[in-house]
Amino acid sequence: MSILLTDRQQAILDFIAACLREGSAPTRGDIAEHFGFASRSAAEQHLRALASKGMIELQAGASRGIRLTRPTREQGYSALFPGTVSLPLIGRVAAGHPILASEHIERQVQVDPELFHPRADYLLRVRGESMRGIGILDGDWLAVHRQLIAENGQVVVARIDDEVTVKRFQRRADRILLLPENPDFQPIEVDSQREFSIEGLAVGVVRQGFTA
Amino acid sequence: MSILLTDRQQAILDFIAACLREGSAPTRGDIAEHFGFASRSAAEQHLRALASKGMIELQAGASRGIRLTRPTREQGYSALFPGTVSLPLIGRVAAGHPILASEHIERQVQVDPELFHPRADYLLRVRGESMRGIGILDGDWLAVHRQLIAENGQVVVARIDDEVTVKRFQRRADRILLLPENPDFQPIEVDSQREFSIEGLAVGVVRQGFTA
DNA sequence: GCTCATACTGCACAAATGTACAGTAGTCCG
DNA sequence: CGGACTACTGTACATTTGTGCAGTATGAGC
Incomplete structure (x- = not known):
């Protein structure tokens, strides 16, 4: 598995970052709706991919339990990390x-x-x-x-x-x-x-x- | 109804702010657990009170759908508002x-x-x-x-x-x-x-x- | 061609969650 | 005393949500 993100994964990550800026992480449903997926599973699989690449952290069981881990610096995600602002x-x-x-x-x-x-x-x-x-x-x-x-x-x-x-x-x-x-x-x-x-x-x- | 918050309501509000600082708003269950309530309804009612006093905004149906509205500046909630940091x-x-x-x-x-x-x-x-x-x-x-x-x-x-x-x-x-x-x-x-x-x-x- | 990874659809189920309603107890106020 | 307000308990139910499994399609690489 490459460590690099695909375009789609980057788009998902950007969307998550945008949602966090708005106040709270998206649900699988939110992601599916935003990208036009018919199934929440597609969102789930993207989240798994992002998690396995170390971009996000998923909290099991919790709704909206998505955290950004290491910010891709050049994109300015740092604003989303309470510890790093x-x-x-x-x-x-x-x-x-x-x-x-x-x-x-x-x-x-x-x-x-x-x-x-x-x-x-x-x-x-x-x-x-x-x-x-x-x-x-x-x-x-x-x-x-x-x-x-x-x-x-x-x-x-x-x-x-x-x-x-x-x-x-x-x-x-x-x-x-x-x-x-x-x-x-x-x-x-x-x-x-x-x-x-x-x-x-x-x-x-x-x-x-x-x-x- | 007073516009001022009771001690309990202030504590709830502080807890919400703390959760938001951590990354995401609390659920009714989170609040109940934190304050030792046996029932999530107690949390719900406090949220209603805070909402009717204009301190928070509740998004119907959405999980963790709690937003702070007017920050009480002196408490440093400003850090929670994307627009104000x-x-x-x-x-x-x-x-x-x-x-x-x-x-x-x-x-x-x-x-x-x-x-x-x-x-x-x-x-x-x-x-x-x-x-x-x-x-x-x-x-x-x-x-x-x-x-x-x-x-x-x-x-x-x-x-x-x-x-x-x-x-x-x-x-x-x-x-x-x-x-x-x-x-x-x-x-x-x-x-x-x-x-x-x-x-x-x-x-x-x-x-x-x-x-x- | 076969294999692998990506990118989805579709179904299903259990747990998490929001939310309504009914009830108890204490306090403050007129 | 009665009424309003605060602060809870308890039960119940419909959604929302996370999550697992099976399956289809496409493109890259060997």
Whole structure:
């Protein structure tokens, strides 16, 4: 069995997504009626196919028990997943703890992770003005995609000796530079003495309000 | 009949909202089981009460046919209404047309309007660098709350002779000033010759990505 | 040609579900 | 006290719905 969906299956999946957007999953009868099937069994079989391909999950016995599982990203199904339309907001990161440790999560924020490219995994509360030059201000929420490597010039969330910071990444032959975007700040030079890791890539900003 | 909900009715409503967040509305049986009712009729009657008070809408005959109607905002039901968890993104605003005219809407963006205070009504694509000083860059999406008046110092979306602009608002005895946040730009002075109106208050920013 | 997968029709049955009606008990109010 | 309202129990029945089984037609691949 191919993992790819047939046109028909894709159409069924789209219809299910549309129904969920409207409020509730379709019944077999709804699907049959919409596609002009004379029999609900046709719908049932399509659901089985979609389920076996991992696109949906069927709850046995329950009416309208259809859930989308893994969203086909490019279609924007993500809006239908309660768990995925929100992002954790990370506040003060304590030394020695992973960023996403639950004690750092201030709240869940209703922002679609798929809004950003690549997808955002969490929001990090920015402290300081070192990146003001590219419009990242103190208090802003930085959308971050988790990844361990970066290319020169990318804006990253990095950890140096247990301290988390946002800077532009620059790898030289012999050392790593973390560049601020503010003339009032000095570049940070990372030598091998210090523990260094990249936590993620900055993929966006969310800001609430403006000071008058 | 009071329009206010009893404690029990509020609890039922909360449960329905919770179920919808999980994916689908509850059946009478689900409600009865959750609250320990021996009979599904108890659930049915509560649903009737909620429906007659306008809190929910019942679809006759359909299983799980419960919809929330008016969200009690402060409870965060807004997340359950497909129409209210997203904001329209406004692109280029054509002269002479209201901002929210449908031809200006580029797409719907999954961002919770309640994230901002006051609530955001739409997102406006920012053009130009005139507000760079407070971190509003070219291409950013400005979250805007519709309102027709503003106080001195607030960042507003204003319309001057059919042109839409984002500036800091300053009312003087004899004239109105629109102040940029960028030394490369000059303040705009609005005299009585020109048609002027405030479209809304800037309440936040959403940005996708950073240029390397 | 045979086999396999897709895409359906048709029938059937049991469980889930919506819904109506009758009745009990407590509270609040005039 | 009687009446209205809330909050339930209990029974019953017609649909709606999920689900299984058998069968037809079509196209792709060997």
